[in-house]
Amino acid sequence: MGLVTSVDEFREARRAWAAQGVRVSLVPTMGYLHEGHLRLIDAAKERSDVVVVSVFVNPLQFGPEEDYDQYPRDLERDRRLAVERGAAVIFAPDADVMYPAGSEIRVVPGTTAERWEGLARPGHFVGVLTVVAKLFHMTNPHVACFGQKDYQQLALIRQMVRDLNWSIEVVGVPTVREPDGLAMSSRNVYLSAAERREALSLSGALSEAHAAWRAGESSASTLEVIVRQRVEVCPSVALEYIAVVDPDRLEPVDRVDHRSVIAVAARVGPTRLIDNIILRDGLSGAT
Ligand code: AMP
Numbered sequence: 001m002g003l004v005t006s007v008d009e010f011r012e013a014r015r016a017w018a019a020q021g022v023r024v025s026l027v028p029t030m031g032y033l034h035e036g037h038l039r040l041i042d043a044a045k046e047r048s049d050v051v052v053v054s055v056f057v058n059p060l061q062f063g064p065e066e067d068y069d070q071y072p073r074d075l076e077r078d079r080r081l082a083v084e085r086g087a088a089v090i091f092a093p094d095a096d097v098m099y100p101a102g103s104e105i106r107v108v109p110g111t112t113a114e115r116w117e118g119l120a121r122p123g124h125f126v127g128v129l130t131v132v133a134k135l136f137h138m139t140n141p142h143v144a145c146f147g148q149k150d151y152q153q154l155a156l157i158r159q160m161v162r163d164l165n166w167s168i169e170v171v172g173v174p175t176v177r178e179p180d181g182l183a184m185s186s187r188n189v190y191l192s193a194a195e196r197r198e199a200l201s202l203s204g205a206l207s208e209a210h211a212a213w214r215a216g217e218s219s220a221s222t223l224e225v226i227v228r229q230r231v232e233v234c235p236s237v238a239l240e241y242i243a244v245v246d247p248d249r250l251e252p253v254d255r256v257d258h259r260s261v262i263a264v265a266a267r268v269g270p271t272r273l274i275d276n277i278i279l280r281d282g283l284s285g286a287t
Helices: 007-020 035-047 075-084 124-139 151-163 186-190 193-214 220-232
Strands: 002-004 024-029 050-055 089-091 143-147 169-173 237-245 261-268 271-278
Touching (some): 002 075, 007 089, 035 075, 050 075, 151 261, 193 220, 193 261, 193 271, 220 261
Parallel strands (some): 143 169
Antiparallel strands (some): 261 271
């Protein structure tokens, strides 16, 4: 089928799949696909017969000072990469299809959205949950795959599906990294060569904290100091937060265990990057 931009056209295909008893998965993205997105397609393929990749740069999840206008876009390349990787359909509605004039109902997240990314980006998770809810209703998937790279987002989507009683299997896929450890992100294209080198301090710091935990350190504040010291030597990197938290509600913990997560956000020059590590898994996804 390839590229579909109309909801009605998509629904027609969806009805035909339903009649055939086909299992459908959804991989929601904002496009400019990289290997991280493509691994979500792999995970979706393992769990379904038909993979739908949505490509939609969601204006509702960007703040007024954020990079909505500059966000990289290349729909033709996305279509090609997704189809080559095995996606059946790229669903790419326009903003006025997603939010027709007068559309004002929103999904309001709970306290899990109040810290970390939610605090740094007011309204961000209202935008994310609203668009994901709409995509779920438009595409009606059995399975939906999300990256652990956006850890808080994944936790909130799991919560939304549970709290609103949807029978969708939410799959979290480990973060895919460049060979040197940098978490893949569509925003990495913004980085200069010097900034990219300093951006490595984020994954490097998480890896050091993980090594300290493996060596017996369980104090959250000590692990936070390890991360901070590693990042603060880089002049282009301004840390926004270091979260040492439980994996479900992302509440700070005093002592970590194997399920704890360390998440960081920083500006590297003008570019905002996030990364995290689940202690049990280590720096997952490193290629
Ligand atoms: P985005 O296009 O940045 O909104 O991301 C779309 C989906 O891809 C989200 O579920 C992200 O968590 C996931 N994703 C982005 N980067 C990575 C990565 N490096 N590894 C795994 N998943 C990722």
